[in-house]
Amino acid sequence: MAQKTVIEAIREGMDEEMARDPSVFLIGEDVGQRGGVFLASDGLYKKYGEYRVIDSPLAESCIVGVAIGAAINGMRPIAEIQFADFIAPAMNQIIEEAARFCYRTAGDFNLPMVIRAPWGGGVHGALYHSQSIEATFGHIPGLKVVAPGTPADAKGLLKAAVRDPDPVLFLEHKRTYRLVKGEVPDGDGVVPIGKADVKREGKDLSLIAYGLMLTYCLEVAEKLAGEGVSAEVLDLRTIKPIDEAAIVATAKKTGKVLVVHEDTRFAGIAAEVMAIIMEHAFDALDAPIMRLTGPDVPAMPFNHVLEEAFMPNVDRILAKAKELAAY
Amino acid sequence: MASVKMPQLGESITEGTISKWLKQPGDQVKKYEGLVEIITDKVNAEVPAPLAGVLKEIKVKEGTTVTVGTEIAVIEESVAAAQGPGPTAPPSQPSKHVGAAKGADVPARAAAPEESAEGRTRLSPAVRALIEEHRISDAELSGISGSGIGGRISKKDIEDYVAKRAQPAANGEQRQRGAEAPPRPAGAPAVPGTPVPLSPMRRAIASNMVRSKQTIPHAWTVAEVDMSNVVRFRQQARDSFKQKEGIDLTFVPIIVKAVVEGLKAVPILNASWSDDGVVMHKDINIGVAVSVEDGLIVPVIHQADRLSIAGLAKVADDLAKRARAGSLTIPDVQGATFTVNNPGTFGTILSYSIIAPPQAGILAMDAIVKRPVVVDGDAIAVRSMMNLCLSFDHRVLDGVSAARFLQGVRRWLEGFSEQIPLY
Numbered sequence: 001m002a003q004k005t006v007i008e009a010i011r012e013g014m015d016e017e018m019a020r021d022p023s024v025f026l027i028g029e030d031v032g033q034r035g036g037v038f039l040a041s042d043g044l045y046k047k048y049g050e051y052r053v054i055d056s057p058l059a060e061s062c063i064v065g066v067a068i069g070a071a072i073n074g075m076r077p078i079a080e081i082q083f084a085d086f087i088a089p090a091m092n093q094i095i096e097e098a099a100r101f102c103y104r105t106a107g108d109f110n111l112p113m114v115i116r117a118p119w120g121g122g123v124h125g126a127l128y129h130s131q132s133i134e135a136t137f138g139h140i141p142g143l144k145v146v147a148p149g150t151p152a153d154a155k156g157l158l159k160a161a162v163r164d165p166d167p168v169l170f171l172e173h174k175r176t177y178r179l180v181k182g183e184v185p186d187g188d189g190v191v192p193i194g195k196a197d198v199k200r201e202g203k204d205l206s207l208i209a210y211g212l213m214l215t216y217c218l219e220v221a222e223k224l225a226g227e228g229v230s231a232e233v234l235d236l237r238t239i240k241p242i243d244e245a246a247i248v249a250t251a252k253k254t255g256k257v258l259v260v261h262e263d264t265r266f267a268g269i270a271a272e273v274m275a276i277i278m279e280h281a282f283d284a285l286d287a288p289i290m291r292l293t294g295p296d297v298p299a300m301p302f303n304h305v306l307e308e309a310f311m312p313n314v315d316r317i318l319a320k321a322k323e324l325a326a327y
Numbered sequence: 328m329a330s331v332k333m334p335q336l337g338e339s340i341t342e343g344t345i346s347k348w349l350k351q352p353g354d355q356v357k358k359y360e361g362l363v364e365i366i367t368d369k370v371n372a373e374v375p376a377p378l379a380g381v382l383k384e385i386k387v388k389e390g391t392t393v394t395v396g397t398e399i400a401v402i403e404e405s406v407a408a409a410q411g412p413g414p415t416a417p418p419s420q421p422s423k424h425v426g427a428a429k430g431a432d433v434p435a436r437a438a439a440p441e442e443s444a445e446g447r448t449r450l451s452p453a454v455r456a457l458i459e460e461h462r463i464s465d466a467e468l469s470g471i472s473g474s475g476i477g478g479r480i481s482k483k484d485i486e487d488y489v490a491k492r493a494q495p496a497a498n499g500e501q502r503q504r505g506a507e508a509p510p511r512p513a514g515a516p517a518v519p520g521t522p523v524p525l526s527p528m529r530r531a532i533a534s535n536m537v538r539s540k541q542t543i544p545h546a547w548t549v550a551e552v553d554m555s556n557v558v559r560f561r562q563q564a565r566d567s568f569k570q571k572e573g574i575d576l577t578f579v580p581i582i583v584k585a586v587v588e589g590l591k592a593v594p595i596l597n598a599s600w601s602d603d604g605v606v607m608h609k610d611i612n613i614g615v616a617v618s619v620e621d622g623l624i625v626p627v628i629h630q631a632d633r634l635s636i637a638g639l640a641k642v643a644d645d646l647a648k649r650a651r652a653g654s655l656t657i658p659d660v661q662g663a664t665f666t667v668n669n670p671g672t673f674g675t676i677l678s679y680s681i682i683a684p685p686q687a688g689i690l691a692m693d694a695i696v697k698r699p700v701v702v703d704g705d706a707i708a709v710r711s712m713m714n715l716c717l718s719f720d721h722r723v724l725d726g727v728s729a730a731r732f733l734q735g736v737r738r739w740l741e742g743f744s745e746q747i748p749l750y
Contacts, residue, residue: 204483255453255482282452283452285453286454286482286483287451287481326475326476327479327481
């Protein structure tokens with residue numbers, strides 16, 4: 001076990017998978033000689049050479065399209081979209097082709113590919129470098145969407161994604177890259193896709209989150225404990241397929257749930273989580289399910305004050321959690 | 328938009344039932360115009376609109392019970408009236424129109440109940456499930472104070488209560504009783520009867536009587552009183568009193584006077600139990616149970632110790648008349664510190680009344696009957712005898728104080744003579 005950052009854990013995960021399986025390769029903008037804009041693939045070009053770490057043109061549709069073709073032909077590509085905001089040009093390839101390919105071929109073909117995308121705000125990245133895309137892609141059947149929040153989960157889920165027979169959209173919150181540190185188990189440490197994780201046990205209320213908001217919620221839970229409120233923190237880790245059982249279990253346990261995400265509110269992941277709770281845990285509820293999300297405005301503002309206003313933070317989550325606790 | 332909230336219709340009242348909406352959504356309402364009729368366990372009151380405008384929305388349907396402070400309607404303020412009270416105008420005083428409690432066949436001893444537990448609002452699914460699981464009765468529920476916003480009973484409150492209930496062995500018996508509560512008594516007739524729908528008043532009385540009996544350890548004691556002097560005096564004074572005052576001189580004001588004297592001598596009976604200590608009341612306010620056409624109401628003679636017998640007669644007569652006419656005001660039914668009940672008019676000889684919380688006692692006057700009794704000198708004489716039956720809260724006082732009180736009342740009544748001023 002060693003303390004690592006999220007970015008280190010991801011780099012290590014890719015390195016180990018490439019070493020383990022020669023069919024694994026990287027493709028993306030500046031992933032090769034530059035080692036990626038966040039240095040996620042730093043050193044891998046040198047280690048595995050230009051045929052396994054491929055610098056692509058500035059064309060996301062091409063990056064994903066190449067990955068699809070390679071996957072059909074038995075390779076296991078890891079395609080990097082430099083910022084999740086840039087994924088739009090590749091949407092046709094992802095939704096119309098990648099997500100449907102197994103279904104369209106009646107299971108004759110699988111697409112064992114990973115699309116990595118740094119997402120989320122709080123880094124002064126403004127309109128084109130801060131977006132959340134999990135709800136958009138979570139809506140698409142045939143696609144798996146993963147959003148880890150800790151180094152161990154990032155590495156373990158990346159390995160699971162590489163080994164998965166189907167396309168996985170792997171979301172890395174860019175604010176967590178160097179902010180969040182944690183123990184990463186030695187060896188494989190594969191974390192199964194589709195399993196949420198109780199990051200902190202509690203009995204009075206549940207905070208459900210993922211990505212950067214997980215870190216905030218854990219901080220909030222600590223503060224709540226100081227005020228005599230025992231908060232459970234459930235890390236979804238996988239957006240799709242979502243872990244219904246874990247969501248229902250925590251809702252039944254505490255009867256009070258607050259769902260937090262920085263993505264905009266309407267038809268967000270919180271709405272889905274709330275619906276699951278209503279369907280399966282209504283009788284256990286002791287308060288209306290609450291959510292704290294980013295506002296329904298077109299994008300993360302550049303102005304620092306406005307960015308702060310957009311992002312849920314510890315203070316705001318704490319205030320909402322107290323409201324729930326007092327209900 | 329201004330919200331109209333369930334008003335507090337009395338100091339001990341925590342909730343009310345919407346009886347009738349006098350306005351419908353879309354209707355224009357004038358300020359102070361009757362908006363809604365509300366029933367509590369004590370009074371029926373017409374609540375006026377706190378401001379002028381248009382009734383936008385009715386939030387609570389007729390027949391539903393909600394806690395004080397719950398939003399029951401929304402009024403859109405008319406522009407002209409916008410200078411009026413603010414958007415969260417407090418509910419104004421209910422108008423002075425208090426109907427008699429509607430309830431079928433209320434036993435005469437059921438004094439004014441304190442609080443309705445009917446349909447406690449805002450019970451979350453989790454709380455409802457726990458109530459069912461632990462078989463918590465309405466009466467128990469009404470004793471649980473909510474720690475949530477607006478006094479909402481939370482899951483935790485119920486869990487804490489269940490944990491507390493399970494604790495002491497002494498509570499075992501009570502828990503057992505609460506837990507059973509079969510839907511139909513064993514041995515019920517094979518052909519089931521037709522249930523009479525429960526009025527809000529009926530439910531309120533039921534739950535309060537249960538609460539009283541479950542929380543107050545009732546003790547009961549009886550004194551036999553020779554009423555011959557009082558009866559004789561009343562017979563003599565009756566006609567002139569009627570002529571002069573225009574009302575009948577009944578036994579009630581005389582008994583109330585005797586009770587006041589008894590309470591002065593034994594003030595512990597003019598008190599209320601609380602966990603912080605026994606609260607000794609400064610005023611002596613006597614509730615007098617009045618049966619009305621289809622129920623019972625207990626108006627209060629306030630500061631009864633400051634009134635003469637004639638004064639008591641006047642006030643009691645006025646209260647009884649207004650109770651039957653349905654025109655009591657809210658203060659008329661509030662603040663009793665002790666209750667007098669008069670089932671004797673129906674010929675009863677021993678009455679075991681249930682105390683109206685938070686009072687410490689209730690006295691029943693039973694029938695005055697002529698009986699042969701042994702008097703001074705071992706002679707047998709025909710005397711007018713009456714039983715005074717006292718139920719008291721044994722947490723507050725013991726049998727000695729209760730007996731001293733009854734002795735005081737009895738001596739005052741037996742020693743009655745023309746010397747005692749009527750005015």
